[in-house]
Amino acid sequence: MRWATSSLFIILFLILLLLKRGVHFIDPVWMSVFYFYGLGLPIYIYVSYLMVHFEAVNWASRVDRIWFYIIHIGIICVCSIHVGWTWLALNSPYQGGL
């Protein structure tokens, strides 16, 4: 099961990588965000799956479950901050002289 999941993950990851290289119609600024999280989040999800699969996350322990949820919230926050920050950077006026 783990090997099947791992193989599937690697194939999907390579497809994502190729797709992202082929995408030219997206603004390069947003492309940075899509590239970073488009490849990073699948890795995160895969290693989280492995931790549950290996029982390194002990579901019987409330403490472990809380930890598991906290880091999910953390990565969602970081991703959201980057998306919001990019939007704000692009959509607020510039009055400089350079």
Add this chain to the structure above:
Amino acid sequence: MNFSLTFPVETLVVVGVVLGIYFVGITGLGLYFSRFSSNITDFFFSGRRFAWWLPMMSMVATGIGGYSYLKYSEQGFNTGMSSTHVYFNDWFLFPVFLFAWLPILYFNRIKSIPEYFEKRFNSVARYLCVFIILAYIFYYIGYNLFTIGVAIEGIFGIPALISLPVIAVLLGVYVTLGGQTAVIFTDLFQGMILYLVGFLVIGCGLYALGGIGEFWSYLPIENRLPLAPFNSNPRYNTTGIFWGDALAGGIAFLYMNQGFLMRFMTIRNVTHARMAALANLMITLPLSALVIGGLGWVAKSILSKQAAVGGALSEGYSLLTIDNSYHTFLLTAYHVIQENPWIMGFVFSALMAALMSTVDSLINAAAAIGIYDIYKPLIRPKAPARHYLKMARFLSLTSMVIGLLLVIWFYQQKGTLMSIHYKGIMLIIPPVVTTVFLGILWRNFHAFSACVSMLIGIAVTFLTMAYPQPVYALREFLLGPSEGDLIFFRAPFGIFVTALAGVVTQSIFPKADRLENISGKSVFRFIKVLAQGAGKNVESLTADTLKKAMFNFKGGEPSLKRGKSVRNLDVKLSSNLKDFEMGLSQKICDQLCVGIGDLIYLADQRWYLGGIRSGHFKLKEIYPDDKESDEHIIYIAEEGHKGSYLVSGRKVFLDKNF
């Protein structure tokens, strides 16, 4: 590179005085905490007794190196807020760190990363790892000293050949005598200085500009973005940062940086270590990114506003000009504090704090590897504890000297600070980080595959220095056609080669224990050496065998039922107990939910001590509740009392471990 700057003589005198006071103060602080190192476990791991917040705060200072202010302010000036990118990218492999790597290290009482390689694989893997990790640590020590050396040379005109040995002596004194406890407490203080100075100069910069709104509106749009350009800048791009920094550099920092990991090993239990790791990732890393790069953004905004208004910002401020972006931090700081020499002295102290706090951790880490992986197993396996402590101090000094010698090599390098940094690190890290991951996540991955993959990984990655074509090909695949440095892509290439070699070897020799018994000449003998221990039991050392690790740590079945902390207790000495054994009344045991053999943490009740006066005990005796006063008394042996640095008459609290 030309590093020279010109400051008025009176400014230099004041800066020198402030710096001198700072040096003496920090050395004195380090020496004070040397009293808490009576054996090598104290010297390197502070007795594994600290609360989460103390090492976490000191990690601030460890994470910010002497080069950080200079390098990231320069980066912030050139590419804007995307200088924070590399501080936000440790998330993707964080679940493995939190749920597998930390518990494996803690429950197996691993003292060094090479020791894990010995337990998980064999001694060949261990010494390959020793070689690589020491190269990594010495490279960092040399790089930190080099950057500070050029900064001192630029400002004071004192050649690095003179300034660096003086700094090294002061640094060496407290690390050599005080060990990890001195490092943690001085770093706690230095971390506060770093943040204070960082926020002070950024605050002054914002004030000079007229507020956050002005700062933002004068910052060019491309400098406001949080992530690096996609692939337009070959030296700084999202693709390279993802592969080279997030996946290679980030893993190296979290999984093989002995100095950083030793901070986690000083923490009292896995839950507290996780709290420290998460707080570091969510709070201190983003704050650090702001503090070290923020002045570069402010500088860009100031230049933009100066161009718009056609002169200096306002009365009291001179015209800011930055000809050499390497000095962005110093020039902008001097500008925004209105050239006040005393504050400039404070700013320069922060630079020294950044240097000292990183190098002291690395010196301690190199000495730990020297003792646990070289001296103890190979030279003097059985010697008195005092001898090892003396040797640990000698090795700390030796590490400092090696770092100093490396500065000569750094002075001969060309290129930006970023490219010099990555030039070595990206070559060194791939074999170890890949093997750590395969070792944690793949139980059948055996010693022979580990050794072969590391050897191939080292050889092929170094060969790319002479034959870089395969790295160009990988870069083209990941980034697209581009010119310039390969600074980010050598590490992912090395990781790919090491992983491929490991998977192929494992597939060809799935049962390598047969190779252990191979007979024949030269090549076969070499194979036999690499395959030693390939068939051994690796339970407790992989992500899927952590329950076994907990069992081994405790020496019995873990007790996971949660209890409550018990406070306001008095300590009494008992001659029936020895070492770290403890006796408790039934009532206290019920509150803690513990039984005979369970592990209990005892600490002085004053929270601000962070656990410096504490220890881990095993419950040996339970007394019936025949007296009311027994509810508030715990019994321990004299050795345990002394080893925990408890103060007689002070109240303590108890916490169940498991």
